[in-house]
Amino acid sequence: MPDDLIQTIALYALPVLFAITAHEAAHALVAKKLGDNTAAMLGRVTFNPIKHIDPVGTIAIPLILALVTHGAFVFGYAKPVPVRFDRLKNPRRDMIWVALAGPVCNLVQALIWRVLFYLLLGIGIHEPFFLAMCRGGVMVNVVMFAFNLFPLPPLDGGRVLVGLLPAGPSMALARLERWGFFIVMLLVMSRVINPIWMNPIMQIAFTAINLIVYPLRALIF
Secondary structure (H helix, E strand, O other): OOHHHHHHHHHHHHHHHHHHHHHHHHHHHHHHHOOOOHHHHOOOOOOOHHHOOOHHHHHHHHHHHHHHOOOOOOOOOOOOOOOOHHHOOOHHHHHHHHHHHHHHHHHHHHHHHHHHHHHHHHOOOOOHHHHHHHHHHHHHHHHHHHHHOOOOOOOHHHHHHHHHOOHHHHHHHHOOHHHHHHHHHHHHHOOOHHHHHHHHHHHHHHHHHHHHHHHHHHHHO
16 A cells, blocks of 8 residues: 555544544434434434444445545445434424534534644644644545535435425425435546535635634734
8 A cells, every 4th residue: 555545544534534423423413302313222323433434335435445546536425324304393394404414513523623723833733744634624524514515315415405495396306315326426426516516615615614713823823
């Protein structure tokens, strides 16, 4: 395994683990608060990564892709959190909040990593590895935020759109869920999704994070 690939894995392993774990735990927690304790009963309201890791999707596939593409293309997924939408207090409305919980959690994590970056500099820690990990933490979470908000089920953005649309279009979109994963993968591999969705949404997220941390940055520099 090339040294640069080993370094990349070392830099991103912790941010990715936190990003995936908190994302899924957020779905489970909000679902529990809104009336469905299915995920909670399975122990998914936890920051224990073992509960959320899928051996194939979280470990095997990303490692194989990283090796085959020399780190140019990596994709993975965690075990999806089971949600019984019919058990929610207001299924159509609460579906939106459950779906948004994961991406919002990633955006918050991106902000935390950016704050940590400036705090390290502020106390005089300039270790390149730690600073690079903080930058990686921001990037990983912003990518997860944008990707999961893509408006096609089974992604979170698709579930949000299903909850917002009128009954007819909502049911039509929901029926696409069985093919949604393959459609999204096709868009990812063809890179069509980048200019039409990922880049604009990520830019908005980066701008919001930079605005929020600007006072801290100004104080340090």
